[in-house]
Amino acid sequence: MGVLGWCSAVGAEFPPSGPDPRWIPHDRTRPRPPVIVPATPSTQAEPGRPPSDAVVLFDGKDLSAWCAMDGSPSKWVVRDGYMECTPGSGYIRTRRCFGDVQLHLEWAAPAKPQGSGQGRGNSGLFFGLDRYEVQILDSYENETYADGQAGAIYGQYPPLVNASRPPGEWQTYDVVYLAPRFDGEGRLVSPARLTVFHNGVLIHYHVPLTGPTQWINRPPYGAHPEKLPISLQDHGNPVRFRNIWVRELGPPSKPEYMLSRSLLDRYAGRYDQLTISREGDHLVARIGGESVVLYAESETKFFGKSTDLQIEFKPGPDGEVNELIWSVGEGANRATRRR
Incomplete structure (x- = not known):
């Protein structure tokens, strides 16, 4: 062989x-x-x-x-x-x-x-x-x-x-x-x-x-x-x-990517219904009192492995991220970044 x-x-x-x-x-x-x-x-x-x-x-x-x-x-x-x-x-x-x-x-x-x-x-x-x-x-x-x-x-x-x-x-x-x-x-x-x-x-x-x-x-x-x-x-x-x-x-x-920490930091912040933070080389979503580690399948799309949480960040024309789309299992929810 x-x-x-x-x-x-x-x-x-x-x-x-x-x-x-x-x-x-x-x-x-x-x-x-x-x-x-x-x-x-x-x-x-x-x-x-x-x-x-x-x-x-x-x-x-x-x-x-x-x-x-x-x-x-x-x-x-x-x-x-x-x-x-x-x-x-x-x-x-x-x-x-x-x-x-x-x-x-x-x-x-x-x-x-x-x-x-x-x-x-x-x-x-x-x-x-x-x-x-x-x-x-x-x-x-x-x-x-x-x-x-x-x-x-x-x-x-x-x-x-x-x-x-x-x-x-x-x-x-x-x-x-x-x-x-x-x-x-x-x-x-x-x-x-x-x-x-x-x-x-x-x-x-x-x-x-x-x-x-x-x-x-x-x-x-x-x-x-x-x-x-x-x-x-x-x-x-x-x-x-x-x-x-x-x-x-x-x-x-799903494919997984390691993104730069500087890019991940652009996504971190408080949004409606959830908070995103960077921990090491991963983002972590906190929603409903629970924390879910996120894995990147592209530069803007992320998913969880412990539950079917999916998040897509929506950069604007200037590259700033002011909103995201998220779902757990079904549907789609829009969340705006809080300032």
């Missing part, structure tokens, strides 16, 4: 595992899997085509799916079908948040190597915003510590093998990421897990992370949302990226 087929099979099993008890063997009424157009392989000259059900994060044209970590425009550059880290410009992250995913990413270290060890072609692929790193490094004939070379789950697991290509050549990561789960008290229920293929070679299989990956320490887990952005690291090297896409695993759900 090829990499993509294997990942699809994993996505069908995790979670849950085992046969679905709702169906007897060979039940002819059981719904068939959706039909998709599979991906095509890349070459050194050209990137392949993502599968038809993928969320494309970079197609070689622009950085519309990405931003700086604070939500401002990224200073990375796009040219000749790839994006390149501008050293000193900072990490970039996806605007959209993701939980369990199959991710495909292609990267290339500078063709003319400079430095050695961790100073050569260094970047990183992070899940959970900036928590869980798969190392990107020019590890072709370049010695460094085992849990910091290309494909390592940084500081925790060295890759099973070094499958690196020479500097300047395009390399691929195919990753299955399963987000950690926490209970209502913030206690860890299940750890983050990663399966990674480097240039088509299995280098990690369903390994449990001990917590966030860091340079010096191995900190414990801290509770966080299941869905968070994916990010790429600025480590001072002009590493290139192309053909980045993900397939969300598990049942379909």
Whole structure:
């Protein structure tokens, strides 16, 4: 079975595992899997085509799916079908948040190597915003510590093998990421897990992370949302990226976005019947004596997960927000901002 087929099979099993008890063997009424157009392989000259059900994060044209970590425009550059880290410009992250995913990413270290060890072609692929790193490094004939070379789950697991290509050549990561789960008290229920293929070679299989990956320490887990952005690291090297896409695993759900705190602050205030405040990277609605955490499905539309609260903010021509539309379960109510 090829990499993509294997990942699809994993996505069908995790979670849950085992046969679905709702169906007897060979039940002819059981719904068939959706039909998709599979991906095509890349070459050194050209990137392949993502599968038809993928969320494309970079197609070689622009950085519309990405931003700086604070939500401002990224200073990375796009040219000749790839994006390149501008050293000193900072990490970039996806605007959209993701939980369990199959991710495909292609990267290339500078063709003319400079430095050695961790100073050569260094970047990183992070899940959970900036928590869980798969190392990107020019590890072709370049010695460094085992849990910091290309494909390592940084500081925790060295890759099973070094499958690196020479500097300047395009390399691929195919990753299955399963987000950690926490209970209502913030206690860890299940750890983050990663399966990674480097240039088509299995280098990690369903390994449990001990917590966030860091340079010096191995900190414990801290509770966080299941869905968070994916990010790429600025480590001072002009590493290139192309053909980045993900397939969300598990049942379909609304897209979620991480918006800048400055935008969220524009929405905060007292409205008729409800109050909106910002708490960290989320808005919280207080209505009828209850509080509901809001999740962004666009720059103006939000929804709750604990109850079917939906809110749409209505910016005016000047960008000021003086009203919103809200509903719980049904109907629509207009609320004006109080001054």
